[in-house]
Structure formats: C-alpha cells, structure tokens
Amino acid sequence: MKMSKRTSKPKVFAFDAKDKATRIKAERLEIHLGKGRKLLLSFPGSAWGDLEVEAETDSDEVVPLLSLQPGACNLLTLRVDLDHDLRPVEAMDLPQHDSPPMLTLKVQKAVEGADKTNSPKKHSIRRWAQAALQQDVKVVVRLVGEAEGQALNREYRGKDYATNVLTFVYGEGEAMPGANEEGMPLTGDLVLCVPVLVREAAEQGKTLDAHFAHLVVHGMLHLQGYEHDEEGDAQVMEKAETDILRTLGYADPYA
Numbered sequence: 001m002k003m004s005k006r007t008s009k010p011k012v013f014a015f016d017a018k019d020k021a022t023r024i025k026a027e028r029l030e031i032h033l034g035k036g037r038k039l040l041l042s043f044p045g046s047a048w049g050d051l052e053v054e055a056e057t058d059s060d061e062v063v064p065l066l067s068l069q070p071g072a073c074n075l076l077t078l079r080v081d082l083d084h085d086l087r088p089v090e091a092m093d094l095p096q097h098d099s100p101p102m103l104t105l106k107v108q109k110a111v112e113g114a115d116k117t118n119s120p121k122k123h124s125i126r127r128w129a130q131a132a133l134q135q136d137v138k139v140v141v142r143l144v145g146e147a148e149g150q151a152l153n154r155e156y157r158g159k160d161y162a163t164n165v166l167t168f169v170y171g172e173g174e175a176m177p178g179a180n181e182e183g184m185p186l187t188g189d190l191v192l193c194v195p196v197l198v199r200e201a202a203e204q205g206k207t208l209d210a211h212f213a214h215l216v217v218h219g220m221l222h223l224q225g226y227e228h229d230e231e232g233d234a235q236v237m238e239k240a241e242t243d244i245l246r247t248l249g250y251a252d253p254y255a
Helices: 113-118 122-131 146-157 194-204 208-223 231-247
Strands: 012-015 021-024 028-034 037-042 052-057 063-072 075-083 103-110 137-144 165-169 186-193
Touching: 052 063, 103 122, 113 194, 122 137, 122 208, 137 146, 137 208, 146 165, 146 186, 146 194, 165 208, 186 194, 186 208, 194 208, 208 231
Parallel strands: 063 103, 103 137, 137 186
Antiparallel strands: 012 021, 028 037, 037 052, 063 075, 165 186
C-alpha cells in the first residue's frame, strides 16, 4: 500500500504476484482469512491520518483477537485469532497465547542480469522461511551467482563447484557474539546459488518458484538442526520438507 505525501486522501494500490500495481478507490478493505476471520483496514480522510485496523468474525460466539508479531525493523505481522471465552476482557487482561516463533530476515541479492531476473522477491522468501520456522531465527538469505557459489562451496566444504544452497549457523566454529546466549535467536545465513537452482528446476521439470521454495525450506530446516547424512535423519527431514511445502501449496519435491 502506498500513501501520498500530500494532504489529499491516501492513494491505495493493490499488487499482484508479478508486483503489478493497480490503484483502487476504497475507504475500507476487508481481508477474509478463513474460518470466519476478517481483517478490516479503514483509511483516513487525509494522507496524514491514522490507519485503523480491526479484527472481525462471522460468529457471535467467539471474540476476534489481534496479535502483533514484529518480524523485522520495518515489518509488522498482524494475526487474527479466535477466542471462545466470552468473559469480559480488560485492556491488560487479554487471554494468554503462546507466542509464535519470530523470524528476522534480511535478503541480499548479489546477482545481475538473468540471475537477478530469476531471483525470488523478498516477500516470497519470507513466506517460505516463515513456514519452516520452529524457533526464533535471525537469518540472512543471500542470492549469488555461479562464481561466488563455487568459491563459498570450495572454501567451506572443499568442493570446487557451485551447489544449490549452503547453510551457515553461527555458534558452530567462529560464533557471532551473543548468538548462543540464552534468549537470543538462532542466527545464520542461507546462500542460494540462483543459476544452479534455475538449471535444477528445468532438469527436474519443476517451476522455479517451487524449487526456490523447497531450497529455502530445506536450508531453514538445516539451520534449525535437521540433517540428512544418515538414512533415518534424511527420512525425517524429507517428510518435514514435504509437509511444509504442502501447506504452501507445492507438490512433494521428492515424488
């Protein structure tokens, strides 16, 4: 959503999957989230007014609750939950819910030309990484070309070729200061080699979007302790990947 800097009414834009913007005239937007949940956005009369956010539900027997989940310094996620306890709720006495794990994400694109064109958008990477989240994680996802991918694989794994994804976990070897202190999020890097993923997707008959989603999920699980060196561990990890990708709308990558 974009808002004009002038004092006229705010301008509202809707973006499709290809980031194409369409301006819409609206004073309020309703986002239907399923299970009767709605998120309402009411726009101010001028571009410098407040933006009102309200949760609603189709049922009179439940109370919609908004929870605020900071994911980064410039991003806040609003979640709508349903509470079936209709007792009066004081402002400081909201029903307690376990906080979902928090993702702090930074995306670096060290690519040009076709590799840059083939790279996924940050919002897609966030969606894929969030789906695989099992604990608080602070991660940098770096998209690289063939040369950097090969150099990193040679330096850290002793293999002189570019691979699809590399996972670096701080706390193993040279640790980032504070990374393993109690209460600190798990911290690491994922390096995705774009041209390798493009080739693999074509060879395996997959869409590029589906293959990127798989490798982000794969890397996030590695970051959180999953391994596949042993057959039993590989089966556990592959099942986790398949289940997560199914929730994202993708087919079994190993089928």
